[in-house]
Amino acid sequence: MYGNIKDHLSTELANIEEAGLFKSERVIISPQGAEIELNTGQKVLNFCANNYLGLSNHPRLVQAAKEGLDSHGFGMSSVRFICGTQDIHKTLERKIAEFFGTEDTILYAACFDANGGVFEPLLTADDAIISDTLNHASIIDGVRLCKAQRYRYKNSDMEDLEEKLKEAQSVARFKIIVTDGVFSMDGNTPPLDKINELAKKYDAMIMVDECHSAGVVGETGRGVTELFNVRGEMDIITGTLGKAFGGGIGGFTTGKKEIIEILRQRSRPYLFSNSLLPSVVSAGIAMFDMMAETTELQDKLHSNTDYFMEKMMAAGFDIKPTRSAICAIMLYDAKLSQVMASKLLDEGIYVIGFYFPVVPKGQARIRVQLSAAHEREHLDKCIDAFIKVGKELEVI
């Protein structure tokens, strides 16, 4: 009987709307890319996708997906351990391990599942998870599903992390430090070299979620482990095929081979959820082949990011220091972030303003995400629009 809950939900929805927190979706009628078309007929430049390497509609990946459909069919109709493992799933897992310099990989339907299914099979109430306060929602959910003791340290704060490691020292059998590779609202990276030193000192494992860093950060885009020169030293890396790596769908956990093998035996989202579809797997293989051949896209992304940051700072904008392709333009005022994003859309620039509770109170901002799909003229148009609207709103 639906009755009472209908009224309750309607009130909840009204409250969300009143608080200005209602999320409505813009409808795009073109493929994802630097230039997109909305269902209003408006053509805009996209600066809010996770399409860091510009691969979302790359001809080579589209072709590989079509070939995968032809050679391996549409769906798997099974989980991996029953009859859902094809040769291409094994190939993709190997290629991911090669990319990160790890021993083995396990695929998931999404990184949300990878993070949701990584802790519970490995850790018990005798163990401790020491997690950065700004870690992604899927890590938080994964931790909740596991009985291990929980410690939270302040974002990238090594003193606080050491404090928590000391606290956990006497009570925990195994310890694991968990961090995002790039924090999505600021674009900052955790000091993985220092985390690695602390991990050695206090005998803890490390897990890093490379969703926003893989393909982006580091000289050749190998992620934060490349940036901090700790490649091959992480115990667990999780990541997504849904951002820089083509923007399709799929997640993975890669790392020490015993860990991956236990996950294959016991990780619930792996055991009880369908296998990745062949077209996605084939495109993934083509993508990692491309990554192995050239760093052209990473180079272009890095030069785009440097160019954009430099021009925006020269124009007087207040920008968070970033080591990724995320550029947070600080406005502090929630309302201003919404007005500015809307005026930028009128100028043909699609960006999103974020405010509490997505970011701390008084820390409202517009987040710009750069891409290798952006050409210099796209960047210039975006910068010009920011300057125009910024002056109008007296931000600069």
Ligand SMILES: *Cc1c(COP(=O)(O)O)cnc(C)c1O
């Ligand atoms: C996007 C993201 C995820 C989720 O990835 P999906 O593959 O889209 O489920 C997990 N962790 C972090 C840090 C992310 O940014």
